[in-house]
Amino acid sequence: MADSRAPDSTRRSDRSRRAIHDAALALVTEVGYAKTTVEGIAARAGVGKQTIYRWWPSKAAVLLEAFLDLTEQAARAAADGAATYEIPDTGDLAADLKLVLRATVDEMNDPAFDLPSRALAAEGIVNAELGAEFARKLLEPQLQLYVKRLRAGQEAGDVRRDLDLRIALELLAGPLAHRWLLRTLPLTHAYADAVADYALYGLAPRG
Amino acid sequence: MADSRAPDSTRRSDRSRRAIHDAALALVTEVGYAKTTVEGIAARAGVGKQTIYRWWPSKAAVLLEAFLDLTEQAARAAADGAATYEIPDTGDLAADLKLVLRATVDEMNDPAFDLPSRALAAEGIVNAELGAEFARKLLEPQLQLYVKRLRAGQEAGDVRRDLDLRIALELLAGPLAHRWLLRTLPLTHAYADAVADYALYGLAPRG
Amino acid sequence: MADSRAPDSTRRSDRSRRAIHDAALALVTEVGYAKTTVEGIAARAGVGKQTIYRWWPSKAAVLLEAFLDLTEQAARAAADGAATYEIPDTGDLAADLKLVLRATVDEMNDPAFDLPSRALAAEGIVNAELGAEFARKLLEPQLQLYVKRLRAGQEAGDVRRDLDLRIALELLAGPLAHRWLLRTLPLTHAYADAVADYALYGLAPRG
Amino acid sequence: MADSRAPDSTRRSDRSRRAIHDAALALVTEVGYAKTTVEGIAARAGVGKQTIYRWWPSKAAVLLEAFLDLTEQAARAAADGAATYEIPDTGDLAADLKLVLRATVDEMNDPAFDLPSRALAAEGIVNAELGAEFARKLLEPQLQLYVKRLRAGQEAGDVRRDLDLRIALELLAGPLAHRWLLRTLPLTHAYADAVADYALYGLAPRG
DNA sequence: AGATAACCGAGACGGTACGTCCCGTCTTTTT
DNA sequence: AAAAAGACGGGACGTACCGTCTCGGTTATCT
Numbered sequence: 051m052a053d054s055r056a057p058d059s060t061r062r063s064d065r066s067r068r069a070i071h072d073a074a075l076a077l078v079t080e081v082g083y084a085k086t087t088v089e090g091i092a093a094r095a096g097v098g099k100q101t102i103y104r105w106w107p108s109k110a111a112v113l114l115e116a117f118l119d120l121t122e123q124a125a126r127a128a129a130d131g132a133a134t135y136e137i138p139d140t141g142d143l144a145a146d147l148k149l150v151l152r153a154t155v156d157e158m159n160d161p162a163f164d165l166p167s168r169a170l171a172a173e174g175i176v177n178a179e180l181g182a183e184f185a186r187k188l189l190e191p192q193l194q195l196y197v198k199r200l201r202a203g204q205e206a207g208d209v210r211r212d213l214d215l216r217i218a219l220e221l222l223a224g225p226l227a228h229r230w231l232l233r234t235l236p237l238t239h240a241y242a243d244a245v246a247d248y249a250l251y252g253l254a255p256r257g
Numbered sequence: 258m259a260d261s262r263a264p265d266s267t268r269r270s271d272r273s274r275r276a277i278h279d280a281a282l283a284l285v286t287e288v289g290y291a292k293t294t295v296e297g298i299a300a301r302a303g304v305g306k307q308t309i310y311r312w313w314p315s316k317a318a319v320l321l322e323a324f325l326d327l328t329e330q331a332a333r334a335a336a337d338g339a340a341t342y343e344i345p346d347t348g349d350l351a352a353d354l355k356l357v358l359r360a361t362v363d364e365m366n367d368p369a370f371d372l373p374s375r376a377l378a379a380e381g382i383v384n385a386e387l388g389a390e391f392a393r394k395l396l397e398p399q400l401q402l403y404v405k406r407l408r409a410g411q412e413a414g415d416v417r418r419d420l421d422l423r424i425a426l427e428l429l430a431g432p433l434a435h436r437w438l439l440r441t442l443p444l445t446h447a448y449a450d451a452v453a454d455y456a457l458y459g460l461a462p463r464g
Numbered sequence: 465m466a467d468s469r470a471p472d473s474t475r476r477s478d479r480s481r482r483a484i485h486d487a488a489l490a491l492v493t494e495v496g497y498a499k500t501t502v503e504g505i506a507a508r509a510g511v512g513k514q515t516i517y518r519w520w521p522s523k524a525a526v527l528l529e530a531f532l533d534l535t536e537q538a539a540r541a542a543a544d545g546a547a548t549y550e551i552p553d554t555g556d557l558a559a560d561l562k563l564v565l566r567a568t569v570d571e572m573n574d575p576a577f578d579l580p581s582r583a584l585a586a587e588g589i590v591n592a593e594l595g596a597e598f599a600r601k602l603l604e605p606q607l608q609l610y611v612k613r614l615r616a617g618q619e620a621g622d623v624r625r626d627l628d629l630r631i632a633l634e635l636l637a638g639p640l641a642h643r644w645l646l647r648t649l650p651l652t653h654a655y656a657d658a659v660a661d662y663a664l665y666g667l668a669p670r671g
Numbered sequence: 672m673a674d675s676r677a678p679d680s681t682r683r684s685d686r687s688r689r690a691i692h693d694a695a696l697a698l699v700t701e702v703g704y705a706k707t708t709v710e711g712i713a714a715r716a717g718v719g720k721q722t723i724y725r726w727w728p729s730k731a732a733v734l735l736e737a738f739l740d741l742t743e744q745a746a747r748a749a750a751d752g753a754a755t756y757e758i759p760d761t762g763d764l765a766a767d768l769k770l771v772l773r774a775t776v777d778e779m780n781d782p783a784f785d786l787p788s789r790a791l792a793a794e795g796i797v798n799a800e801l802g803a804e805f806a807r808k809l810l811e812p813q814l815q816l817y818v819k820r821l822r823a824g825q826e827a828g829d830v831r832r833d834l835d836l837r838i839a840l841e842l843l844a845g846p847l848a849h850r851w852l853l854r855t856l857p858l859t860h861a862y863a864d865a866v867a868d869y870a871l872y873g874l875a876p877r878g
Numbered sequence: 879a880g881a882t883a884a885c886c887g888a889g890a891c892g893g894t895a896c897g898t899c900c901c902g903t904c905t906t907t908t909t
Numbered sequence: 910a911a912a913a914a915g916a917c918g919g920g921a922c923g924t925a926c927c928g929t930c931t932c933g934g935t936t937a938t939c940t
Contacts, residue, residue: 061890061932083383087921098892103923143461168382174440175379176290181440189439200460210462216442217432217451218460224431225424231438232396233381233388235423244424252459253407253425254350255417268911294900305913310902475885475937497797501926512887517928557875586796588854589789590704595854603853614874624876630856631846631865632874638845639838645852646810647795647802649837658838666873667821667839668764669831682906682916708895719918724897 057104069095070102071116075166078113083169110173110180117166118187137199143208144250146199147222151242158230158237171231193219221249264311276302277309278323282373285320290376317380317387324373325394344406350415351453358449365437365444378438400426428456471518483509484516485530489580492527497583524587524594531580532601551613557622558660565656572644572651607633635663678725690716691723692737696787699734704790731794731801738787739808758820764829765871772863779851779858792852814840842870
C-alpha cells in the first residue's frame with residue numbers, strides 16, 4: 051500500500067511514535083505548520099526520517115494522529131474516569147449551550163489548541179482525504195454531543211420536534227467555526243451567547 | 258543590490274499580469290494548490306520568475322488577486338451593467354434568503370470556484386495576514402449584502418429589531434461554510450433551505 | 465551489547481555461506497559492483513542481513529571470498545585431480561608463455577570472470593587492506609607460476625641467469641593488466657603474442 | 672541529455688567551477704574517494720548541490736575534470752612556456768627512459784597525485800564510460816610521449832625497426848602500473864631501472 | 879530429556895547521502 | 910526600466926542502504 055510492502059506493526063517502537071507526536075505538535079506550535087518539516091520533526095524526535103515515512107504518509111497525517119492523541123488524553127483527563135466528555139444538562143438549554151460554546155471559544159483562542167487544529171483544518175480543506183478523516187475522527191464525535199443535548203431538549207419541550215438535529219447543531223457550531231477559520235471578527239463569549247440566543251429563538255419576530 | 262524598492266507600476270506589462278492570473282487559476286484548478294509553484298506559474302504564463310516576484314509577495318497573493326479579478330468579472334457579467342450584485346427583495350424574506358443560499362451552494366459545488374477559493378481559504382487559515390486580506394476583500398463585501406437585505410427585513414417587520422445583523426447573517430452563512438470547509442456532510446439545496454428556515458424561526462418552539 | 469566478538473564458527477550454516485557467495489557473484493555480474501548492496505545480497509540469498517555482517521566485515525570481503533571460492537573450484541576442475549594448475553613446459557618457452565598469456569586474455573574477456581575481478585581490483589585500488597589481501601591470495605599465487613616456468617627456462621638456457629624473475633614476470637603480466645584495467649586498447653591474442661616476443665627478445669636490436 | 676534540457680554554458684559561474692574542483696581534490700586527498708560525497712563537495716565549495724548536478728553527471732566526472740585541470744596546470748608550469756612536456760632525448764635511450772620511469776614512480780608515491788588518480792582509475796575500472804574518458808584524456812597523451820621517444824630511438828638505431836611502438840611502450844608502462852594499482856610489491860627507482868633494462872635487452876640471452 | 883545457548887530469518891531502528899524540486903535572489907540580454 | 914530567461918546558494922523532499930539492534934524459531938550441544 052504505502053511502501054513496497056506493509057511494515058510489521060507489532061515490532062513498532064512506541065517510544066519513537068510518541069517522540070514523533072510530541073515533536074510534531076511542538077514544532078507546529080513554535081514555528082507554524084508551513085515551516086514544520088518532516089526532517090525537522092525527525093531531528094527533534096531523535097528519529098530517522100524513514101521511521102516517519104514508514105508509518106505515516108505525510109506530515110499532515112503525523113500531525114492529525116498527534117493531535118488526536120492529545121485530545122484523547124485531554125478528554126480522558128477532563129472526564130476523570132467518567133465515561134466521556136458531555137454537554138451538561140441542567141434543564142436550562144440556553145445556559146447549557148452558552149457554557150459549551152464559550153468553552154469552544156476559549157479553546158479556539160488558546161494557541162496550544164488553535165495552532166495545530168488550524169493547520170489540520172487548512173490541510174483538510176485542500177486535501178479531501180485528510181479532511182474526511184479529520185471530520186470523522188475529530189469533528190463528528192464532538193458534534194454528536196450537541197445532537198444528544200438537543201434531543202434531551204426536544205424531550206423536555208425546549209426544542210421543536212420537527213427539526214433535524216444534525217442540521218440544528220450547525221446553527222450553533224457553524225457561526226463559531228466561521229469566525230475562527232475565516233478571521234472576519236473576533237471570537238468572544240458575547241458572540242457565543244448571541245449565537246445561542248439567535249439560534250434558539252430565531253431571527254424572525256415571535257408571535 | 259536588491260530590487261531596491263518600488264518598481265514603476267506605470268510601465269507594468271498588463272499582458273503579463275493577466276497571463277499570470279490565468280496561469281495561477283488554471284494550475285490551482287488542475288493540479289491543486291500545493292503542487293502549484295511560482296516556477297510553474299511563470300512557465301505556464303510565458304513569463305520570467307522575477308516578473309512575479311516583482312509584483313507579488315507570494316504565491317498566495319498572486320492567487321488572491323487572480324481570484325478577485327475573476328469574481329469581479331463574474332459579478333460584472335451577472336449584474337449586466339447594473340451597479341453591483343445584490344440579494345433580491347421580493348418581500349418574501351425566507352424565499353429571498355433561500356435563493357441566495359442555494360446560489361452559494363451551487364458555487365461551492367462548482368470546481369472552477371471551489372478549488373481556488375478553497376486554496377485561498379486554507380492559506381488564510383494558517384497565514385493571518387493573507388486571511389485578513391481574504392476576509393476584507395472577498396468575504397466581507399458579500400456578507401454585507403446579507404446585512405442590507407436583513408435591514409430591509411427589519412423595516413418590513415420580518416426581522417427582530419433588537420438583533421445585531423452582522424451576527425444574524427452568520428447564522429445563515431456560518432453553517433454553509435462549515436459544511437463546505439470541514440467536509441462533514443454534503444452541501445445541498447435542501448440544506449440551504451433548512452438553514453434559512455431554522456435560522457429565521459429558531460430551534461425553540463414558538464409561543 | 466555488540467555481538468561481543470567471535471561467533472562460533474563450528475555452528476555456522478554452510479548453506480547460507482554458499483547462498484551468499486552465489487548471490488554476491490550473481491549480483492555483481494548482473495547489476496555491477498556499485499549497485500550490489502549487502503541488503504540485496506541478503507535478500508537474494510534468502511538470508512538475514514546480520515548473517516552477512518556476522519561473518520564478513522564488508523561487501524568487498526564477501527565478494528573476495530566468493531571469487532576465491534569460484535576460482536578454486538575452477539582450478540580444481542581444470543587440474544582434474546592434479547595438484548594445481550601450472551604453466552606447461554614443452555621446452556619452447558615462447559610458445560608456453562604465449563599459451564598462458566592467451567588464456568589470460570580469454571579470461572579477461574569472459575564476463576563471468578571479468579566483472580567480479582574488475583570489481584575486486586577496483587576496490588583493492590582504493591582500499592589498501594583489501595588490495596593487499598587480493599594480491600596475496602589471488603594474484604601472487606598465479607604470478608609464482610611464471611616464476612617457476614621462467615626458472616626452468618633459466619636452467620634450459622632460455623632465460624638470462626642474471627635476472628630477478630619476480631621482476632621479469634611483470635614484463636609479461638604488466639602489459640596485459642594495463643590494457644585490461646585501463647581500457648586503452650583491446651586485449652587480443654595477437655597482443656599477448658607480441659608481449660611475449662617483445663619481452664623475451666627486447667626492444668633494442670640484437671647483436 | 673543530463674537534465675530535462677541542457678543548461679546555458681555561457682552563463683556558467685567560473686568561480687563555482689573552480690571551487691568545486693578544489694573541494695573535490697581536497698576531499699579525495701583528505702578522506703578518500705568513498706567518503707567523498709557530492710553533498711560534501713558542495714558544502715566545502717560553498718555551492719548548491721544542484722550546481723554540481725547541473726554540470727556533471729557524477730562524483731567521478733567532477734573528480735576527473737578537476738584532476739585534468741590540475742595536471743594541465745602542472746604541465747604548463749613544468750614546461751615553463753615551452754610547447755609541452757616531453758621525454759628528453761640525450762642520445763642515451765636507456766638513461767632517458769629510466770629518468771622518466773623514475774619520475775613516474777615518484778608521482779605514484781606522492782599522495783597528492785596518488786590518491787585522486789587511484790580513485791579515478793578505480794572508478795574507471797568499474798565504469799566503462801568513465802574509464803574510456805580517463806584513458807583518452809589523461810593516459811593516452813602521456814603514453815604517446817613514449818612513442819615519440821621510441822621512434823627517435825628507432826631512427827638512432829637503438830630500437831628494433833620491426834616493432835609496434837604502441838605495444839613496445841606497454842612493456843615499460845605496464846609493469847609500473849601493475850605494481851602501482853595491484854599493490855604486489857613496492858614501487859622503487861631500482862624497479863624502474865630494472866624494467867627499462869629488461870625491456871630494452873629482453874629476458875632471453877643475447878646472441 | 880530438558881535446558882540453554884548460538885545461529886538464523888526477518889526487519890525496525892537512527893543515520894547519511896542520494897538526486898530532484900523549488901525557493902527567492904541575482905545577472906545577462908532583449909525589447 | 911521592465912521583461913524573459915535561467916544560473917545561483919540554499920533547504921527540504923522522499924528513497925535507498927548503511928550497520929546495529931531486537932525479535933521469535935530452529936538446531937545442537939551440554940548437562
